Amino acid sequence: MIQRKPLAALTLTTMLALSVLSGCGKSSSDNATTNASANEKESTNTAATANTSTNANAANATTDESTAAGLEGKVVFWSMWSNAEPQAKVIDEAVKEFEAANPKVDVEVKYNGRDINKLIKPALESGEQIDIFEQDPGSALGNLKDHVLKLDELLEQPSIGIDGKSVKDSLLPSLMDWVKSLAAPAGLEEGYYAIPQQPYAVLFFYNKALFAGAGITAVPTSWEEFLADCELLKQAGVEPITFDDAYRDLFIGGYLGSAMGSDWTDSLVKDKTGEMWKDPIVLQFAKDMQILNEKGYFSKKIAGNKYPAGQQDLALGKVAMYLNGTWLPNEVAATAGPDFQWGSFQFPVVANGNDKGGQQGLSFGAQGLLMNKNSKNIPAAFELVKYLVGKKAQEGMSAQALAIPATIDSTWPAPLAEAAVAFGNAKVNMPWGFGIDNGGDFSSGTVLPTFMELATGKIKPEAYVSKMADQAKKFYEGK
Known part of the structure; x- marks a missing residue:
């Protein structure tokens, strides 16, 4: 039995002190559906909404609770969820509450599912009425920078559900800092162009019952502990x-x-000479993957696993661990059932590195609510946004969609409680894939397929290093 320091039970106060993130994200496409308000009225705007200049819109749109009741017209919200997902139920409840408080405003919610990623830009460019839309801010701000509204002044309005706090101050500071940091790389003026919600992080998710049955009393924090746990699981x-x-x-x-x-990993997949693939850490990686394969620590199915086969095997208790996002417990809730004992831990610390990795880095992000700078009804649209990111709706996301809420002083879902440890460790925001995907076609066409050759024993470690160095040089020749 491995005896390491066990994870202490985390109180809500501890979680909040860590300024935590988590949420829902990557999934397969859903069919678009529409949920429109039954009594659509002709859109009538207040005088303050006529200006389509970004800065003027933000200034004219600033309202307070005393003027919210005078809002009118129509607001169109494009959601990234399908109407069958639990997030849609929470959104519908928030919209109903908003319309009760603002009876002269009609809200149309279009549930596009993940098809929104390919539909939103053409729709915005065509001038279709879309006042609010959901996207991953990390990609949306660059792709849609000509359409997004700067939200700084609007964020100073009073929040819904947290007395004495502005919308900005009602949301986890780490999330707000993150979305603000995205503006400059996207070519936008410094400021806020998205409101974070449904935050997520990449962690190992594991079956606590299987760990306990194998005699594992604490999660691994180093690669050596990780291998030892794999052996105990195999023996069980x-x-x-x-x-x-x-x-x-x-x-x-x-x-x-x-x-x-992740900066080093980014450089690795972009190295035109191929020489970085000869770094000793790459050979160490290849040898460790060989160990995982030869000792039977990888599932026998990984060679042919098509999404969502891996996560279904975890939910069914056929395998102990799966590296994924914090949306996972919600995605497999129907399969796992209410009694599944969820645990999570950060990728273990790998030895012989450069001191820029370890658990100080965490791959995290969030979905976001963005507003169309050409909206003709920004005051009403932002008032709806306040309900969507209000405490009641965010805690509804926690209760119904197993998503960590973006608001401060809010209750977390039990399956994600251990994610607080990872956020407490993290000081650096790593990109999705920890930088390994940043090589574009080289990453997708060479790095990942060759990794699968290594992980399934089709290529030896030394041959892996040589092949990757040669393939990198060949790919980037003349580029």
Whole structure:
């Protein structure tokens, strides 16, 4: 039995002190559906909404609680959820409450599902009425920068559900700092262009019952402890690790990011000479993957696993661990059932790195609510946003969608309680895949397929290093 310092039970106060994030994210596409208000009225705007200039809109749109009741017209909200998902129920409840407080405003919610990612830009460019929309801010601000409204002044309005706090101050500071940091890289003026919600982080999710049955009393924090736990699970008759085609990037990225940090991993996949692939840490990685394969720590299914096969095996108790996002417990809730004992931990610390990785880095982000700068009804639209990110709605997301709320002083869902430890450790925000996906076609067409050759024993560690160095040089020749 491995005896390491166990995780202490986390109180809500402890969680809040860590300024935590988590949420829901990557998934397959859903069919678009529409949920429109039954009595659509002709859109009538207040005088303060006529100006379409970004700065003027933000200034004219600033309202307070005394003027909210005078709002009128129509507001159109495009959601990233399908109407069958639990998030939609929470949104519908928030819209109903908003319309009761603002009877002269009609709200149309269009549930696009993940198809919104390909539909939103053409719709905005065509001039279709969309006042509010959901997107991942990390990609949306660059892709849609000509359409997003700067929200700084609006965020100073009173929040819904947290007395004495502005909208900005009612949301977790770490989330707000993150979305603000995205403006400059997107080519936008410094400020806030998205309101974070449904935050997420990448962690190992594990079955506590299987860990306990194998005699594991604490989660691993180092790679050596991780391997020891894998052996105990194997001896208990449990396959330790799985992944599938949708998330295999997280495993290679997680290892290299833990050893060297995401900036190094980013440079690795963009190295035109191929020489970085000859770094000793790459050979160490390859040898560790060989160990996982040869000792049977990887699921026998990983070679052919298509999403969501891996996460279903975790939920069914067929495998112990799966590296994924904090949306996972919600996605597999129907399969796992209410008695599944969820646990999570950060990617273990990999030795012989450069001190820029380890658990100071965490891959996290959030979905976001963004507003169309050409909206003709910004005051009413932002008032609806206040309900959507208000305490009641955010705690509804926690209760019904197992998502950590974005608001301060809010209750977390039990399956994600241990995620607080990872956020407490984190000081650096790493990108999705810990930088391993940043090579574009080289990452998708060479890095990931060759990793699968290594993970399934089709190529030896030394040959892996040589192949990656040669393939990188060949790919980038002339570029």
